[in-house]
Amino acid sequence: MKDSTRVVAVVVAAVAQIVGSPLGTALSGRSVGDVSDGARSLVTPAGYAFSIWGLVFLGSLAWAVFQALPSQRTRLVHRVTGWPLALAFLGNTVWEVVYPLGGVWQYVAQVVIFGITAAAAVGFARLQRPDVQRDLTGAARVLPAATAGLLLGWVTVAPVANVGNTGVALGADPSATYSTVAAVAALVAVALIGSFVVLNAEVAAGPFAAAVVWGVLAIAAAGGPLPVAVAAVGAAAVVVVALGVRAAAPRVSARALLVG
Structure with a gap:
C-alpha cells in the first residue's frame, strides 16, 4: 500500500508541474516570463535558459512512468527518492501558479522555491547512499538519478534569480552599486555551493553541474554589468573544475558521477 501511494503521488506531481504554468497564466493573465521580464535584475538569466524546464519536465515524467511499472515499484532507489522528488515537483506546480499573481504572492513564491531546492537536495x-548506488542500474541511472541532478542544479541557480526579481519588484535599483555587489556575492555563493555538491557527490554530479553552468552562463549572457558577467563565468569555471577534480579522484566511478 505504501509503495502504491508513493507511486501515484510521483505520477500526479510530475503531471501537475507540467500543467502548472498554463494554469498560472490562465489565473493571472500573464506568464512567468512576463513577470520575470517586468522585474529583471542583474541575476535574471537570458530568456533561453528557462528552456531547461522542458528537459526537467520530460525527465520527471519519464521517471514517473518508469517507477510506476510493476517491476519497479519496490526498488530501493524509487522508495528513497520518490517522496522528496514528488514534493519538489509539487513545489514547482505551486510556484508556477502563484508567481505570476504578483503582490503578496511573490513572497509565497520565494518561500516555495527554497522549499523546492530543499526537497530536490534531499532526493x-x-x-549518494552506497545501497542506493548499487541499485542504480539500467534506466534508473538516468531516471531518476540524472533527472534529480539536473533539477537540483537548476534550482540552485533559480532562487538567486527569484530573489533578484523580487528585489526589483519591491523597488531595488538594478543600476545601483549595491545591486552589483549583491549580484556578485550571490554568484560566489552559487559557485561555492555548486562546487561543494560536486566534490562530495558519487553519482549524478554531471547533470547537476551542467544545469548550474547553464544557469550562470545565461546570467552572464543577459547583458548585465561586467563584474556580474565575470562573476557568472567564474562560477561556471569553478563548478567545471570541481567536476574534473572529482572525476579524477581515486575510487570514483566516472560513469556514475557523470551520468547517474
Whole structure:
C-alpha cells in the first residue's frame, strides 16, 4: 500500500508541474516570463535558459512512468527518492501558479522555491547512499538519478534569480552599486555551493553541474554589468573544475558521477 501511494503521488506531481504554468497564466493573465521580464535584475538569466524546464519536465515524467511499472515499484532507489522528488515537483506546480499573481504572492513564491531546492537536495543526497548506488542500474541511472541532478542544479541557480526579481519588484535599483555587489556575492555563493555538491557527490554530479553552468552562463549572457558577467563565468569555471577534480579522484566511478 505504501509503495502504491508513493507511486501515484510521483505520477500526479510530475503531471501537475507540467500543467502548472498554463494554469498560472490562465489565473493571472500573464506568464512567468512576463513577470520575470517586468522585474529583471542583474541575476535574471537570458530568456533561453528557462528552456531547461522542458528537459526537467520530460525527465520527471519519464521517471514517473518508469517507477510506476510493476517491476519497479519496490526498488530501493524509487522508495528513497520518490517522496522528496514528488514534493519538489509539487513545489514547482505551486510556484508556477502563484508567481505570476504578483503582490503578496511573490513572497509565497520565494518561500516555495527554497522549499523546492530543499526537497530536490534531499532526493539527490539519498542517491549518494552506497545501497542506493548499487541499485542504480539500467534506466534508473538516468531516471531518476540524472533527472534529480539536473533539477537540483537548476534550482540552485533559480532562487538567486527569484530573489533578484523580487528585489526589483519591491523597488531595488538594478543600476545601483549595491545591486552589483549583491549580484556578485550571490554568484560566489552559487559557485561555492555548486562546487561543494560536486566534490562530495558519487553519482549524478554531471547533470547537476551542467544545469548550474547553464544557469550562470545565461546570467552572464543577459547583458548585465561586467563584474556580474565575470562573476557568472567564474562560477561556471569553478563548478567545471570541481567536476574534473572529482572525476579524477581515486575510487570514483566516472560513469556514475557523470551520468547517474
